[in-house]
Every structure is written in C-alpha cells, then in structure tokens.
Amino acid sequence: TETIKAVVIDGYPARALWVQEFTNFFIPEVDKRLAETGNYKMDWQESYGGSIVKPKGVLEGVKLGLGDIGIVTTIFHSSKLPSQAIAAVTPFVAPDSRAVAKAVDEIAKEFPTMQKEFEAQNQVYLATGVVLDTYQVFSKDPVNSLKDLEGQKVAGAGMNLRYLEGIEGAAGVRGGLTDFYNMLQTGLVDNALLWPEAAKTFKIAEVAPYMLKADLGAVNSKTITVNKDYWDKLPDEVKTALQEVAVAYRDHVAGIAMDRAEASRAAYVESGGTVVEMAPDQRAAWAAAMPNIAVEWAADLDAKGEPGSDMLKAYMAKLEDAGFTPVRDWSAELTQ
Amino acid sequence: MQRPLFVGARAVSKLANWLAITANAAGTLIVLGLILVVNYDVIARGFFHAPFRGAVEVVQFSMVLIVFLQLPDVVRTGRLTRSDGFLTILRMTRPKLADALRRAIDFASAVFMTLVAFAIWPEFVEMFETKDFFGVPGVFTAPWWPIKLAIYLSAVLCTVLFVLKVISRGTPADAQAEHNKTEDPA
Amino acid sequence: MSPIEIGILSVIAIVVLVYLGVYIPIALGLVSFVSILLMRDNFDLAVNLLKIAIGDSVMEYTFATVPLFTFMGLIVSKAGLGADIYQVMNSGFRRVKGGIGMATVGANAVFAAVTGSSIASASVFSKVSVPQMLAFDYNPRFAVGVVAGSSVLGMIIPPSAMLIIYSFVAEQSVGDMFLAGVVPGILLAIAYVIAIFLMGRFTPAYVGGRRMEDGEWMSLLEIADKTLPTLALITAVLGGIYTGWLTPVEAGAAGSLLGLLIAGVRKKLSWRGLWQALLETGHITASILFLITAASIYSRMLGLAGLPNELGDILTETQMSFFWVMVIYVAMMIFLGTLLDTASIILIVVPLFLPLIEPMGLSLVWFGIVTVVGAEIGLLTPPLGISCFVIKATLNDPRISLKDVFVGAFPFALVMLVVLIALIRWPSLSLAILN
Ligand code: NA
Ligand code: NA
Numbered sequence: 034t035e036t037i038k039a040v041v042i043d044g045y046p047a048r049a050l051w052v053q054e055f056t057n058f059f060i061p062e063v064d065k066r067l068a069e070t071g072n073y074k075m076d077w078q079e080s081y082g083g084s085i086v087k088p089k090g091v092l093e094g095v096k097l098g099l100g101d102i103g104i105v106t107t108i109f110h111s112s113k114l115p116s117q118a119i120a121a122v123t124p125f126v127a128p129d130s131r132a133v134a135k136a137v138d139e140i141a142k143e144f145p146t147m148q149k150e151f152e153a154q155n156q157v158y159l160a161t162g163v164v165l166d167t168y169q170v171f172s173k174d175p176v177n178s179l180k181d182l183e184g185q186k187v188a189g190a191g192m193n194l195r196y197l198e199g200i201e202g203a204a205g206v207r208g209g210l211t212d213f214y215n216m217l218q219t220g221l222v223d224n225a226l227l228w229p230e231a232a233k234t235f236k237i238a239e240v241a242p243y244m245l246k247a248d249l250g251a252v253n254s255k256t257i258t259v260n261k262d263y264w265d266k267l268p269d270e271v272k273t274a275l276q277e278v279a280v281a282y283r284d285h286v287a288g289i290a291m292d293r294a295e296a297s298r299a300a301y302v303e304s305g306g307t308v309v310e311m312a313p314d315q316r317a318a319w320a321a322a323m324p325n326i327a328v329e330w331a332a333d334l335d336a337k338g339e340p341g342s343d344m345l346k347a348y349m350a351k352l353e354d355a356g357f358t359p360v361r362d363w364s365a366e367l368t369q
Numbered sequence: 370m371q372r373p374l375f376v377g378a379r380a381v382s383k384l385a386n387w388l389a390i391t392a393n394a395a396g397t398l399i400v401l402g403l404i405l406v407v408n409y410d411v412i413a414r415g416f417f418h419a420p421f422r423g424a425v426e427v428v429q430f431s432m433v434l435i436v437f438l439q440l441p442d443v444v445r446t447g448r449l450t451r452s453d454g455f456l457t458i459l460r461m462t463r464p465k466l467a468d469a470l471r472r473a474i475d476f477a478s479a480v481f482m483t484l485v486a487f488a489i490w491p492e493f494v495e496m497f498e499t500k501d502f503f504g505v506p507g508v509f510t511a512p513w514w515p516i517k518l519a520i521y522l523s524a525v526l527c528t529v530l531f532v533l534k535v536i537s538r539g540t541p542a543d544a545q546a547e548h549n550k551t552e553d554p555a
Numbered sequence: 556m557s558p559i560e561i562g563i564l565s566v567i568a569i570v571v572l573v574y575l576g577v578y579i580p581i582a583l584g585l586v587s588f589v590s591i592l593l594m595r596d597n598f599d600l601a602v603n604l605l606k607i608a609i610g611d612s613v614m615e616y617t618f619a620t621v622p623l624f625t626f627m628g629l630i631v632s633k634a635g636l637g638a639d640i641y642q643v644m645n646s647g648f649r650r651v652k653g654g655i656g657m658a659t660v661g662a663n664a665v666f667a668a669v670t671g672s673s674i675a676s677a678s679v680f681s682k683v684s685v686p687q688m689l690a691f692d693y694n695p696r697f698a699v700g701v702v703a704g705s706s707v708l709g710m711i712i713p714p715s716a717m718l719i720i721y722s723f724v725a726e727q728s729v730g731d732m733f734l735a736g737v738v739p740g741i742l743l744a745i746a747y748v749i750a751i752f753l754m755g756r757f758t759p760a761y762v763g764g765r766r767m768e769d770g771e772w773m774s775l776l777e778i779a780d781k782t783l784p785t786l787a788l789i790t791a792v793l794g795g796i797y798t799g800w801l802t803p804v805e806a807g808a809a810g811s812l813l814g815l816l817i818a819g820v821r822k823k824l825s826w827r828g829l830w831q832a833l834l835e836t837g838h839i840t841a842s843i844l845f846l847i848t849a850a851s852i853y854s855r856m857l858g859l860a861g862l863p864n865e866l867g868d869i870l871t872e873t874q875m876s877f878f879w880v881m882v883i884y885v886a887m888m889i890f891l892g893t894l895l896d897t898a899s900i901i902l903i904v905v906p907l908f909l910p911l912i913e914p915m916g917l918s919l920v921w922f923g924i925v926t927v928v929g930a931e932i933g934l935l936t937p938p939l940g941i942s943c944f945v946i947k948a949t950l951n952d953p954r955i956s957l958k959d960v961f962v963g964a965f966p967f968a969l970v971m972l973v974v975l976i977a978l979i980r981w982p983s984l985s986l987a988i989l990n
Contacts, residue, residue, distance in 0.1 A: 040859075046726075083726055084858030084910075090611050097603035099859060112502045112510070186420075191505050194422070206420050207508070215799025221414070326507065333506075397833045400622050400840070407619070407808030411801065428619045428804065432844070435622060436613050439841035448838060449578040450846050450896060456576040470575065478581045484588065488606040520609060 034071055037271060040078045042100030044088035047081045050293070051104060051162050051255050051286055055079075059257075059282045066274040073271050092258075096155045101263040102275075104162070105256045108191050113154060115333060116146045116341075119348055120163075120252045121192035122330040125320045125360035127352045128167030128248040130287035130294075136351040137161045137253045138283055143347065146339045151256070157264045160279035162255030163287050165228035166294035167248050168193055171241040172224040173217060175307070178315045179322070188216050188225040192326070196226070196249060199322025210235065217241045230290070233297035238306040244298075247311045247319065257282065320361035327363035342367045378536060385529045389441035392526070396438030403431045423509035433516045437523035444530045449478075472535050479531035486524035493517035556594060558861040559869075562907065565590050565856070569903065570891070579899045580849035587849075587856035594860055604859070608852040613844055616804065617719065617729050621671075622840040623807025624714040627814045628670030629832040631788065634818035637666045637679035639781035645687075652755035653762050655691060656701040657748050659684040663705035664744040667712035668789045669810070671719075673897075673934055676709035677702065677945040685950060694763035695955050696963035697754070699946055703960060704747055704967025706942045707931045710897065712740030713793060714807065717930070720847060720898050721923040724854070724905045729803040730796050735920045735985045737793075739928060742984060743974045750970045784817045843898060850902030863910035871914075880911055881979055885929055889972075892933020900930040917982075924985040928975045935964040935971070 041060075043052050060077055067073050086094035088106055092113065095103035107117035119140065120133050127133055138161040141147040151158045176182060184202035194205035206222050210231055216222045217240040225241060226249070232238070257279050264272070302308060311319075327345055334341025342364075349364040406427050414420035421427075443449055460467040495501070496514040504510035556564075565586050572582040584605070591601040631637070644658035644665075651657060662684075663676055670676060680702045688698035710717045713733035722732045755762045792810040795801030801809060818824040857863065869875075884904070891900045905926060912922050934942040943960040978984055 078861050078864060080858050080861070080863070084863050084906075085855050086607065087611055090607055093607050093610075097607060098600055099603060099607060099855070111504075111506055112513075115506075191508070194505070195507050204420060205422070205508075206414060207422060207425065212799075212802065219799045221800065329507070393834065393837065396837045396841070397830070400626065400833045400836050403619060403622060404626065404808050404811045407623070407805055408812050411805050411809060415800075425616050428616055429614045432615070432618050432622075433613050435837055436841045436844045439837040440845055443838055443841045443845070446838075448842060450580065450842050450899065451576060451578045452573055452896075453576045455574055474575070474577050474581075477585060478578055481581050481584050481588075484602065485584075485605055485609060488602045489609065492606060492610065516614075517610070 034074050035268075036074050036076050037267070038076045038078065039101045040080060040085075040099075041102045041104075042085050042091055042094050043081050043104040044083050044086050044091055045081065045104075045106075047079075050289060051164050052081050054282065054286050054289065055104065058285050059278055062278045062281060063274050066278065067271065070270065073268060075271075092154055092156075095258050095260050098260055098262065100260070102257065102259050103156075105258055106254055107256050108252075108254050111192075114147075114150045114256075115330070116150055116339065116344065117253065117256065118192060118330055119344065120250065122327040123345075123348070123359075123363050124168075124193075124196055124249045124323070125316060126250050126349070126363075127355070127357040128250055129357070130163040130166050130251045130290040131284060132352060132355045132357060133251040133253060134161050134163040134283050134287040136348055136355070137163070138280070139351060140344055140348050144340055144344050146334065146341075146344060149339075151258055152261065154258075155261045156258040157261055159257040159259060159275060160283040161253050162257065162283060163251050163253045164255060164290050165230065165251060166291055167250050168196075168226050168228055168252070169232075169249065170224050170245040170247050171217070171227050171232055171237050172243045172245060173220075173241055174223070175243045175309060176224065176245045177309060178312070179318050182224065185223040186221070188213050188222040190226075192252075193226045193249070195326050196319075196323060198324055199319070213237065214240055229294050229297040229301060232306075233300045236304070238301050238304040242306050244301060244306055244308045245311050246308055247316060255286075316360050323361075325363060325366050328366050328368075331364075331367060378533070381529065382533050382537070385441075385526060385533060386445060388526055389445040389530060392438040392523070393442035396435050396442075399431050399434050399438065403428065403435070406431070423504070423511070426504045426509055426511050429503075430511055430516065434519055437519045440523050441526040441530055444478075444527045475531045475534040479528050479535065482524050482528040482531060486521055486528060489517055489521045489524060493521050558857075558865040561590055561594055561860045562857055562862045562865075565853070566903070566907075569853075573899075579896075580846045583846075583849040583853040583902075587852045590856050591859065604852060604855060608855055609848055612848040612851040615723060617723065618844060618847075619804045620714070620719050620729060620807045621716055621843055622836050623804065623811050624671030624716065624719075625839050626832060626836040627714075627788075627792075627807060627810040628709075629835055630811065630814035630818050630824070631666075631669050631785075632679050633828055633832065634784070634814065634821055634823045636669065636785045636788075636817070637662065637676070638683045640665045640785055641680065641683050643778050643781050645684075651752075652759065653697075653751040653764065655684060655688045655693065655764065656697065656751045656762070659688075659701050660705045660708075660744055660747045660751070663708045664712060664741065665785060665789075667708040667710075667740065668714075668793060669785055669814075670709050671714045671716045673706045673709040673931070673942055677706035677942045680706065681946045681950050685946075688764065691764050694761055696959045697762050697764075698963070699943075699950070699955060699960045700963025700965070700967055701747075701751070703935055703942045703946055703964035704970070705744070706946075707934055707967075707971065708740055708744055710931055711736055711743060711924075711928060713737065713796075714803070714810075715927070716843065717897050717901060717927045718923065719803075720843070720901055721905065721926055723847065724850070724902060725909060725919045725923055727919050727923060730799075731920050731989060732923050733793070733796055733803065734988050735924050736927070738984055738988055739924050739974070739978055742977070743928070743971065746970050746974050747967065750966065754966070784821075788813055788817070846898055847902060850899070850906075853903070854906035857906055862907075866907075866910045867914055875911075877915060877917075880908075880915075881925075884908055884925075885975065885979075888926070888929040889932055889936070892930060893936050897927075897930045897933060900933060901926055904930075918986055920989065921978075921982040921985045925975065925979055928971065928978060932968050932971050932975070935961075935968040937961045 045052055085099050089109045091103045091105045092110055094100045107114050148158045182200050182203050186204050186206050187197055188206050188208045190207055197203045197205045208216050213225045214235050331341035331345045346364045410421040410424040496517050501513045502510040568586045569582050573579055588601050641662035644661040648654035648658040685698050713736045718732040718736055719729055722729045792806045795806045947957045947960050
C-alpha cells in the first residue's frame, strides 16, 4: 500500500457546512473507495479556518501549492473565474441547490471554459458546490410588491446588488454577512438579500420580521479543485476516486443545503417571522425590470473567444429539463 | 580605490533617502484621503441615500499603498519594530562586536526584503498582462497590478536602504532612530 | 522533523533572534522561510508562502482601523483632551490620600476611550500628572508607576490597536472585541483605584503627597467645557459601533474627522501639526501592518507544518485541563513580555494556542481579552517595557531613573495579573456586554 499525502485547505472554519461535509463525507468516501483495492491510502492534513489561507486566498493557495486540494469560494474571483458567475447572473430560475449544482457541474464538464479558467490558475476542476437554496428579501416592514421596494435601501453583496438595478430609487448597500443584522436594526437599510439559513444563523427575524418569498434562485459559490502539479503525479486510481466522490459530494452538500433551508424557514417563522409569497406578476415585473446581466455575462465570454452564449443556452435548457420554468428566459435575448 | 565607491554609495544613498521621503509624503496624503473617503461614504449613505459602492475596495487599496509607501521611510529612520536592549548593552562593552552584529542584522533584513521583491515581481507581471481586477463587475472594480507594483518597488527600496545601513558607519538615521524611539507603537 | 519540533524550534529561533536585536518582522519572516526550506526542501514553496501572505494580509478592510484610530489618538492628544479630563478628575479626587493618582487612573480610563494606543496615554499623562504629583510631594516612584500602570488602559478599553490585531489573527469581529474590552478595562481601572487606596492606607510613606486644600471646585460650565468634546467623541465612536450605525472602520474615520474639528475649533492645530500627525500615523501603520504581515507568514508556516492539527491531537490524547493550558499561556505571555512588544506577543502566541482553545469550546472573544491583558503586562516589565520607556523619555528628568519607573510600575503589573486571573476565571466579565 502506497501512502499519499494530501493537504486540504479552506479559509472558512471547520464548522462551515461544506467544510464539515468535506471531513465527514468526502474524505471517508475516498478512503472507502481506495480501501477496496488497498493499493493506495491517503494521509489527509486538513487545514481550515485561516491556518494556511484566508477564504479569499484558497484559489491562490492551491495555485501555489500551499494546499493540494482546496475548496475555492468562486464569488470572490469574478476576474479570474468569470464563467463561475453563471447562476448569479440568471436569477428567477431555480430556487433549488441540487438542480443548480448539477447543471453548473455539467456545464463545467461539457464546455471547456470553466476548466480552462482553473487551469490558468494551475489547478484541476473537480466539482461544484451549492450551499444556499435561494436568495429572498428580508424586510423590516411588510413588502408585497415591487412598488414596496422602490426608494428603499437594500443590503446585498456581490452580484446580487445588480438585481436591484431595475427598481426605481432602490439603493444597494453592500455589506458582509455578519453586518446585516446591525444594518437592518439601525435602519441603515430597510431590506436585505439573504438566504434562509443565513437569516436563521444571524437571527434576522428579530430585526427583519418579513420575508418576501421572491425565490431569486440558488447560486453556485464553491468549487473543489486540485493543484495541477499534484494531480499530474496522482495514480489514475486515486484520480478516479477523487472525481467520483466529488460528484457525490456535490449532490450530498446540495441536499443538506436544501434540508437546512427548509428547517431554517420554519425556524424563522417560529421566531416571529412572516413569510409573504410574492405574486407571480410581481416576480415577472422584477425580472423584466432588471438589465439582462446574463447576456452581458455571455457577451463578455464570447468576446474572449469562449462559448458564453452556448453555455448560457445549455444551462437554461438543463434547468428547464429539470422542471424549472424561468420567470424570464435570459438566453432568449441572446443575439449570438 | 575607495573613493569612487564611496562617492557612488553617497549618490545612491542620497537618491534612496529622497525616494523614501517622497514615498512617505505620498503615503501620508493617502492617510488623509482614507479619512475623507470613508466619511464621504458614511454621509452619502446615511443622509443622501447614495452609498459609494467602491468604498471597501478603495479602503483596501489605500491600506496597501499606505503600508508600502511608508515602509521604506520606516526602515530609513530605523523605526522598524525591534528589541535593541542587548545591542545597546553590547555597544557599551564591546562596541566593535555590537557594530558587526548590527551590520549582520541589516544584511539579513536586506536578504529578506530581496526575497519579498523576488516573490512579488512575477505576480506583478502576471497581473499586468492579464489585467486582473478585484471587486464585482458592474458594481466596482480596481486593477491588481498597481498594488503588486507598489509592494515590489517598496521591497526593492527597503533592500537598498538596508544595504546602505550595512556599508555605512553608524548613520545619522540611527541617531534619529534613538531620538524617535519613544514614539514607537507598543 | 515533526510539526511539534518545527514549532518549538521556530519559537526558540525567533526569541533568540529578537533578543539579539533582529527586527521582529524580519525575524518572523526569515525563520518561517527557513522552516519551510527545512521541512519541505522546496524553495518555490517558501517563496510562494511569502507571496500569498504579503498580498493577502494588508488587503484586509478592517485594518483601516489601525491608521484611523491612531490618527484620532494623535489628534485628540494635540487638542489637549487628555489634560482636560485629568483636570476635571483631579478636582474631584483632590481631598483623598493618593487622590492625584486616582485622578490619573480615572482620566486615563476616559482618555482610553478615544485613543487606540498606550503610548499616547503614557506620553500625555507623564506630561500633565507626574509634575503635579511631584509638586505635591508624592513619591516619584509612585507617581511614575501610576502613569505607567494606567497607560495600559489605553489598549484595553476600546478603541484599541491590540484588540484589532487579535481580531485579525483569531478571525473575530472587531466590533465584538471592542465591546468585550469595555468591562475588563473599567474593572482594571477600579482595581487600580482600590490598590492606590490600599497603598495610601497601609504604606502612606510609599505614596507620599499632601492634600490639596487650596483647590476650588470646578464650575459646571468649566467641567462641561473640558469633558463635552471627549464625551461627544466617545458617543460617536463607541456609540456608533455599539448601535451598529458604523463599522469600526467608519467609526475610526468619523472619530478622526471629529477630532480634527475639535482641534481646529480650539485652535490647537497648525498645518505643520496636522502633517506630523498624518506622518506619524503612516509610520505606525506601516510598522504595525508589516509586523502583522510577517506574523501571518509565521502562522501560515505553522499551519503548513500541521502544528494546529498536531496540537489538537495532543490535547485530546493528554486531556490537558483548562487550568494547565491557561497557566502555560499566561506564563508564556509574561515571559515574552519581558522583551517583546504587545503586538508581537499576540501575533506569536495566539496562532500557537488557538488550536487548543477552539476545540475546548471556549469563546474566542473572551480569549482575546485574556490575551490582550496578559500581553500588556509586558508594557510594565523590564528589560523592555515600552510604557516605562515612553514615560522616562517624556519626563526627561534626571531625578527619575528608568529603574524608578519599573519599580513604580511593578505593583500595577501585579494588579493586572490579579485582574487577568479574574477575567480568566469569570468569562462573563468580558462577554456579558455582547449578549
Ligand atoms: Na483605547
Ligand atoms: Na516588558
């Protein structure tokens, strides 16, 4: 039996859902598969929570060989990993982690773009992780229609600030997840874009007792990657085990995320929150008011010689095949 | 023999010191800019409903510039954090040994700053060629390469200043360091 | 070499180099670099560690609190706010034995809420309160001891550069750390006042001094004039953070601007003075953040060596108790405190102990307060005690030797130790305000 050392890195702490499941699911699963033949055995060193890299440093850490395997939080790297924004630029399609994880992962494997982006960072793409089911709007006062959001201040982060661009007078205020409670409490913002699990963790019901169920959609934010030099030296048996387990991990984590989302919504209501279903015509109005950031995204990739438009079409088709009807068909507006 | 070398060192020393002081002044203005930018964001957001969406990036950017524009001057004035009790005592009893130790320390520091410059240069080249940026497109973005360049130039200047300390006899900067020590951060 | 051996050897190497006089960030960086070379025999990996740590560490948004609070402290010192508070306190305590000492502690506690470092406190109060104590025949050692001891409050009561540094290493929120520092800071101030009272009672000769019979009570207007600017600043900064209106960075910026306004209105600020404060801020920021960057190289090296994992295993195997972990921790901080500055102590010991503390289920916010108070004891202990150095240098009085300052500060270092033990024993002292 040959022993192979693997340093796994993430800047998030061991208690984070995807890190915890890497320890409890990914690693034992790989060990189990390798034990079947007994040719190889992994010697895992798990370094999380900033002991080697910060959350934003995982991509570079794997690139530079400070970690062999990493959980990259892709939303931090819109410049190096532009194609990873695929789910973020297509809101109002699928509020389901499992479906989005599977669709993004298939896009990554059927088109070369995502793998090329990681290869430029000296790493090999293994699988996509989706850890949030869908963004919703959490508010101090009841919000029923798009009109209620006009002229309001809405806390958000990253790409979701752009969802507000079509709403008249709505100002996106960016903040870290840990600041949202305070921002709402002090009236610095009137609403916040969050997913239910985060709302539960940060006790948002205390300061924003109304959740507008807008179902903006699940977003991919994690990717498991392996350092390229390390990968090239791995025996095929280990490579196969890692690739297969990565897909299982993708579905496993997305499943847990959905379960937790359900429980978190219940907890939100239990602690005094009210869930308001957004009327279909209002969702349609919101989606229609937004700039088509999906087309912008595809055009950017097309301009770089990547099949951006085709990826977008394929992605929308995959979700439709999975039974989701988009409120606005982002790919229908493609000119290419 | 010694003379041209000495004149050359003097010129380099003059230039390096001038660069350190200039960079320091630039960094100082950025401190002021930082205060103004953050206050602008607070006021614009709180009273005018118009937050400055690039505030975080601008703050991050200015932190790098403040630190690496000021670092050479910190080195020049001998204010890099150290515990020099042993050196001071040694200087009273074995001045030559103390001087040798001081030079050795400055040499080791020059080596370290060279390593830093060596590590950062390829980063700068890569960022410059790929036009890599941080931030979110459509919200606020800023290029990476000026940051890497600032760190690289700062490390090179620090290396030069440490080398100058190695070859010089107790410099005026050291005397100033003694004078300034009381203002060091705890 | 095992991770534990790397860890121990690197600490020894760093301590020896620092003791020899190597710049602390350089010692941290070089030792880390060489450790990787020894451990992995891979030059590129060692260079890559430098690359990632240097780019990453300074880019932290919350680090903007360092220049902002430093600048605010420098500006309010120039505006004379420390001296004002001291005069008000003094008029209150003037009939008590050791009264000026108590007033100094009280004024320091208030001033601490508007400055981020102990240096500002030490230099302001050696100028305003030591001369007065000497004029009233206080024992010089007692006089300087009080100033040294109470200057420590500057970095326990928020805002505090040390709480910021800890929050970075332990990945805790700066706002939480600030709030957690309030009660322990006040507690330490009260402990000092009690200690001074007891000294006046049982060793009156050591305290010395005579009563101020001549002083008038200050008029309300005068009190208001001398306290309102400081109170306004405290309200804006700590109030802003506490209510969540401002992030710590924004509070620092708002405080700086307010400080500038106050100094401007009082005509205490020339263009030259402003430039010097900005320059000083830049220097302090660069040296602190460069130190943090180097410490981050070091802690990542330990992570790469697998030390945190190993320490965690040892803890589960040996079942080391909370008591012994804390005894070792405090002993190590006091030992390092003899020759290192507070920031370096925090940056060296915290990465070593976090992997032990976190699995025990202890609050990392509480641990931060314990760390900062413990590391600050070193400000008062020889041979390197920065607060004592500052006081000696600021006074520039041949009658008072550095030894006098250290001897005078010693009782206050002991009080700190007692308070530290209380903070360890009762975590709610630090945490209650958060819940
Ligand atoms: Na303070
Ligand atoms: Na000390």
